[in-house]
Amino acid sequence: MSGDISPLAPKRYPELPAIDGVRIETAAAGIKYKGRTDLMLMVFDQPAAVAGVFTTSKCPSAPVDFCRGNLGGGRARALVVNSGNANAFTGQKGRVATTMTAEAAAKAVGCTEAEVFLASTGVIGEPLDATKFAGVLDGMAQSASGARWLDAARAIMTTDTYPKVATRTAKIDGVTVTLNGIAKGAGMIAPDMATMLSFIVTDADIEPEALQTMLGHYVGSTFNAVTVDSDTSTSDTLLVFATGAASGSGAGRIAGADDPRAEGFAKALSDMMEDLAVQIVRDGEGARKQVEIIVESAVSDGSAGRIARSIANSPLVKTAIAGEDANWGRVVMAVGKAGEPADRDRLAIWFGDVRVAVDGERDPGYSEASASEVMKRDEILIRVELGIGSGSARVFTCDLTKAYVEINGDYRS
């Protein structure tokens, strides 16, 4: 595995302010590697509202099962995340590890185990030795502080080449509230959802049901609209926490997602989710190019989405992009294989602003030179018009390079 940072990494990271009501600490617990920061604790000194979305995998990890069980309570006091081991497909040992971690976190923070949330990312199938956490969580809960967001983002990385952070503000009742988010993910990334962890915290005061509804509204067009390799993790977890601390400054409680006072907040949340999701794609294993696929005039949004994913997940499309080849024939192939309604003779395809195909054949005005120029960029838009309806969808992906094969052909060693 090369230690190179993705060429699509941000040139600089935004400064994430402390958020009232949450403290953060990281540690090197020695889960897989010695001396590497691999453990992150968030402490909510007052119970925070929590909402979440998880992998659709039929073989979810033990921490996903654990979080699902606690989500109904709607309140969080601690979040414990480790990298290096996914605690997935670890059977009874996996459940023992989540129980032990939750007990240690509850004791360290002074809450019940039902207020603890967990996530793990890394190798599947290796038992996770949770005794490594038990010894360090007490001290972490003591020393946790507000402005540790970039450290937190680094602690949850696996094959990621850069930490993923984002921050936004919004007004509720005229008072500024803040949202901070971190994410990780680089491979085993596909819609519904990705090998992806993301944790967002706000000081806004929002009821869990309202937060959950907002997540449901926005996850489809953000985290579920990215794919690196079509592979879906056992461990995908997106959690949003609202500490409510801003209510002390006059940003009153939001009880429902349709409350007009929450409009700005919802917009900021959606925008941040897209930002973090696209950061994941830009760090796709071996990625050299970010690719945006837009499918328009399909019979429905759902159909457009399935066609967009078929294009985004096609190895032949992705290798052509890696080779800077405007091979729109492979886009036609991927439209055709999606199994969705399409009329070959009405298809039009653009690479960037160059229309390469129209009415089911090569655009007579198409210039190979201008298409080649588009393909040299590091952000490439592929747009497909089906011409048969009004459904549309957008999906983000990256190219498929030799480096992806290299990284994944030698991951466990």
Added chain:
Amino acid sequence: MSGDISPLAPKRYPELPAIDGVRIETAAAGIKYKGRTDLMLMVFDQPAAVAGVFTTSKCPSAPVDFCRGNLGGGRARALVVNSGNANAFTGQKGRVATTMTAEAAAKAVGCTEAEVFLASTGVIGEPLDATKFAGVLDGMAQSASGARWLDAARAIMTTDTYPKVATRTAKIDGVTVTLNGIAKGAGMIAPDMATMLSFIVTDADIEPEALQTMLGHYVGSTFNAVTVDSDTSTSDTLLVFATGAASGSGAGRIAGADDPRAEGFAKALSDMMEDLAVQIVRDGEGARKQVEIIVESAVSDGSAGRIARSIANSPLVKTAIAGEDANWGRVVMAVGKAGEPADRDRLAIWFGDVRVAVDGERDPGYSEASASEVMKRDEILIRVELGIGSGSARVFTCDLTKAYVEINGDYRS
């Protein structure tokens, strides 16, 4: 694109005998490259029964449309196949090219255009200049002869590194009949069907409906059970021709697929289809290993098939195999992402004869050394037992290597 022959190529090719009733010729028509054999003509001097299966793509090539139109007639006098250009997504020009080719073939052979079948493979979206065929088909029809099967298999190759041929015999009414088959395909290969052309000819005397029924029975477990890269071509075509010449020696006509006299023939046909399908996988672009995926005790055969394809198409599973890494965690991931019924805690997984996981966790008796030994082989079996029903399925695939990316990142140039 490297000129290396797949390490999984056959050590030697079987000798394919002439089959009464069919003559073959090949030529270099200059479709894409100068001096490369790229055109193949089969002539049936008497009308042969014909049956076929085609791509499920919603954007099929012009030749696929053309063949579908003629299949209802059930009789063939000529088959024209070119490599170098798929005549796909070529709009009105594509239809002009198929019409012109069929006219030239009909004239050369002395039949109607309804008795001509066509297939094209190669680049998508480039207009095919059919005038290049018109000049050579007359001479090809004259000089065509019986024992040209290996030449025929070579003429239809694109990124294939070796020609794919197979031969079988069977008895009908105590008389020996012969089946010869050729195939091509190396990338854009996925179930339902692959970028795959295959043509099978027998001297048995079989009605078109009976042939079609047999094809339908066997295509699911053979050609539709192979996948190289999950990409489905616009051009997939499997045609079977029965010249009926053996009826002169006493092998009487088969009118229905359930005729017990056809049992041996059906077995030989199915066996040959599997042979050709596996040859395609073994020539998968960049492939170094043949992989057989068996899924057992699923809720149904269909469910087992979807899980097997999810494993076979997973880039993470395929890169792990390329890296000779017995990474069964990725197999769990692929089972989970299939969306089919599965109980994580009842899963068992084998690599070769080594059980690596059982009851939802690592097999306590699992030895990394013995699994590593299995992964070094060039034929690898991955078997998954779900333990929840009696459905099963088998799929063939290959590993995903850097060479795949290399070949497909620079195909058009």
